[in-house]
Amino acid sequence: MHILEKKIRDASAEGRTALIPFVTAGYPSVEAFWNIVGELDESGADIIEIGVPFSDPVADGPVVEGASVIALENGMTLHRIMEGLLERRGRFRAGLVLMGYMNPFLQYGVEKLARDAGEAGVHGFIVPDLPFDEAGAMRAVLAAHGMALIPLVGPNTGKERMKLYAGVSEGYVYAVSVMGTTGERAELPPEVPELLSRVRGEFTLPVVLGFGLRSPQQLAALPQKVRPDAAVFGSSLLRHIAEGGSPADFMRMWRS
Amino acid sequence: MKKGYFGEFGGCFVPELLMPPLMELEEAMKAILPSETFQRQLRDLLVNFAGRETPLTFCPSLSRKLGFELWLKREDLLHTGAHKINNTLGQALLARHMGKTQLIAETGAGQHGVATAAAAARLGMKCIVYMGAEDVERQSSNVRRMRLLGAEVVAVESGSRTLKDAINAALRAWISLQSSTHYCFGTAAGPYPFPDLVREFQSVIGREARAQMLERTGALPDYVVAAVGGGSNAIGMFTPFVADASVRIIGVEAGGSGEPGCMHSAAINLGRPGVLHGEYTMLLQDEDGQILPSGSVSAGLDYPGVGPEHAYLAATGRVKYGVVYDHEALAAFQVLCREEGILPALESSHALAWVLEHAGDFAPGSRVLVNLSGRGDKDMDIVEKALNL
Numbered sequence: 001m002h003i004l005e006k007k008i009r010d011a012s013a014e015g016r017t018a019l020i021p022f023v024t025a026g027y028p029s030v031e032a033f034w035n036i037v038g039e040l041d042e043s044g045a046d047i048i049e050i051g052v053p054f055s056d057p058v059a060d061g062p063v064v065e066g067a068s069v070i071a072l073e074n075g076m077t078l079h080r081i082m083e084g085l086l087e088r089r090g091r092f093r094a095g096l097v098l099m100g101y102m103n104p105f106l107q108y109g110v111e112k113l114a115r116d117a118g119e120a121g122v123h124g125f126i127v128p129d130l131p132f133d134e135a136g137a138m139r140a141v142l143a144a145h146g147m148a149l150i151p152l153v154g155p156n157t158g159k160e161r162m163k164l165y166a167g168v169s170e171g172y173v174y175a176v177s178v179m180g181t182t183g184e185r186a187e188l189p190p191e192v193p194e195l196l197s198r199v200r201g202e203f204t205l206p207v208v209l210g211f212g213l214r215s216p217q218q219l220a221a222l223p224q225k226v227r228p229d230a231a232v233f234g235s236s237l238l239r240h241i242a243e244g245g246s247p248a249d250f251m252r253m254w255r256s
Numbered sequence: 257m258k259k260g261y262f263g264e265f266g267g268c269f270v271p272e273l274l275m276p277p278l279m280e281l282e283e284a285m286k287a288i289l290p291s292e293t294f295q296r297q298l299r300d301l302l303v304n305f306a307g308r309e310t311p312l313t314f315c316p317s318l319s320r321k322l323g324f325e326l327w328l329k330r331e332d333l334l335h336t337g338a339h340k341i342n343n344t345l346g347q348a349l350l351a352r353h354m355g356k357t358q359l360i361a362e363t364g365a366g367q368h369g370v371a372t373a374a375a376a377a378r379l380g381m382k383c384i385v386y387m388g389a390e391d392v393e394r395q396s397s398n399v400r401r402m403r404l405l406g407a408e409v410v411a412v413e414s415g416s417r418t419l420k421d422a423i424n425a426a427l428r429a430w431i432s433l434q435s436s437t438h439y440c441f442g443t444a445a446g447p448y449p450f451p452d453l454v455r456e457f458q459s460v461i462g463r464e465a466r467a468q469m470l471e472r473t474g475a476l477p478d479y480v481v482a483a484v485g486g487g488s489n490a491i492g493m494f495t496p497f498v499a500d501a502s503v504r505i506i507g508v509e510a511g512g513s514g515e516p517g518c519m520h521s522a523a524i525n526l527g528r529p530g531v532l533h534g535e536y537t538m539l540l541q542d543e544d545g546q547i548l549p550s551g552s553v554s555a556g557l558d559y560p561g562v563g564p565e566h567a568y569l570a571a572t573g574r575v576k577y578g579v580v581y582d583h584e585a586l587a588a589f590q591v592l593c594r595e596e597g598i599l600p601a602l603e604s605s606h607a608l609a610w611v612l613e614h615a616g617d618f619a620p621g622s623r624v625l626v627n628l629s630g631r632g633d634k635d636m637d638i639v640e641k642a643l644n645l
Binding site for chain 2: 054055056057058059061062065069072077078079101102103104105106107108128129130131132133134151152153154155156157158161176178179180181
């Protein structure tokens with residue numbers, strides 16, 4: 001079992017929803033970012049998704065894009081993320097996933113990326129602009145270093161495409177709750193239970209729900225049998241941080 | 257070759273949520289484009305609405321001075337003033353056959369936005385155009401034209417507030433609007449199948465020009481020249497000539513002011529391969545893979561990437577890609593006005609400038625065909641400012 005899957009299964013065994021906070025590397029400042037990662041880890045994050053800033057983030061809404069712009073202004077780069085992770089290797093209990101767009105990874109060099117990320121303690125990658133049809137080479141290189149390429153599926157992903165992903169994926173499956181970009185929504189769309197049920201039917205991996213989440217009540221409102229194994233929250237956490245809130249407080253709300 | 261690729265370039269690097277509409281579009285291209293009904297309707301729109309076929313104009317004054325034959329394919333005479341309408345009518349008609357009721361589009365200077373708005377109005381469809389906020393300010397007359405044609409214009413405030421950000425915004429919008437909406441992509445770039453689709457609709461330029469040259473001169477041109485931003489007018493002109501080994505083909509990129517370190521749009525000559533807007537192609541980017549802002553006096557060439565087929569044609573050597581600076585394009589603009597009585601778009605002026613700059617390299621009597629992709633009325637403010645008129 002891949003370590004990312006195990007992190008979520010362990011939470012399930014304890015009878016709780018695994019928590020996966022997303023933060024953009026270098027936001028709101030380089031130093032504050034590393035402190036936030038540490039605080040999220042100490043506050044019970046099961047997996048932490050670290051956003052690699054990119055100039056043209058097509059799958060992101062205004063909050064994550066805004067954080068990306070600030071992170072780039074702060075001089076954050078993929079090289080600096082790798083160095084920072086390597087320095088802190090072994091300090092985090094949580095699983096670590098890098099989420100970012102293809103071009104920075106490509107320019108870093110996919111082979112070198114896999115080697116360096118493996119050494120830095122990264123367990124997996126999410127690449128929102130790398131659909132199944134383009135992902136074969138990247139997935140193979142990551143797998144050779146023990147890392148998972150996490151699939152993203154959404155309300156318009158049919159069973160056939162889900163089967164393609166299910167046949168090759170490790171770690172967890174990321175179900176995108178909305179037909180849109182990242183960003184918290186007041187209410188989840190009515191199709192979410194049907195989406196989660198379809199994902200459950202096609203994947204044996206843990207099911208993670210993300211895009212659009214802002215509060216634990218949104219999960220509690222879902223029918224018991226389709227509730228996800230884990231929840232990702234990004235924009236709402238970034239907003240909480242921008243308003244001066246602490247990551248620990250945010251995690252406390254989600255743990256309760 | 258892998259589906260959707262030109263050599264190593266192209267592909268489909270988009271969020272999974274955009275795969276279903278792109279696959280739907282690919283299917284529609286196969287099923288609908290070849291049908292007699294579609295071809296008849298498109299032909300009618302191109303002839304009776306847009307004004308095809310466009311003339312092939314011989315330039316007597318310049319030809320005499322230069323010592324070779326200069327021929328212009330007059331896409332500037334099309335409805336809405338540029339080649340863009342070839343593509344928007346095709347895509348709008350296809351979208352209507354697919355049952356879509358709305359078009360969305362990105363636009364830089366506004367030419368593709370106006371052409372999309374016109375096609376949408378003609379075919380009874382709704383239209384939303386995404387335009388960088390900076391471009392909305394710089395190109396207010398095109399914004400007004402789009403609104404008159406019934407389109408909603410959305411000013412995009414994110415990123416560099418220009419064309420590349422307008423494409424990002426349109427891609428994001430398409431994720432949520434896909435069931436009712438076709439994304440009418442403006443150039444021969446973007447994720448598969450857009451490069452193929454746009455080439456299909458723009459190739460009418462080269463097909464006509466090739467036949468016209470044969471009819472008028474009894475021979476193929478020795479040179480075919482077109483400006484390349486994203487590359488739709490160029491790919492439309494080049495495609496029917498690619499198999500003609502005797503025809504030398506030249507794409508012209510915008511070099512900006514030419515000062516050291518200036519912003520430019522020469523992705524093939526000065527960029528590196530990478531992924532942007534759904535495709536693997538030549539890009540202006542920094543060493544970390546962040547996309548750099550582009551620049552050009554010609555708004556229609558101001559883009560940090562290029563269509564993947566151009567990247568491929570450059571890599572194979574079949575097409576040579578040159579660079580022309582702002583001042584050379586402005587000079588060519590004036591030359592064509594004075595010598596031939598034609599006011600060319602600054603995009604097309606780049607292609608013409610390449611010919612004037614390389615005039616000494618052509619054998620006497622050569623036949624040189626330039627794609628005059630658009631008219632220059634839209635550029636009057638820029639030209640007057642640049643030339644202190």
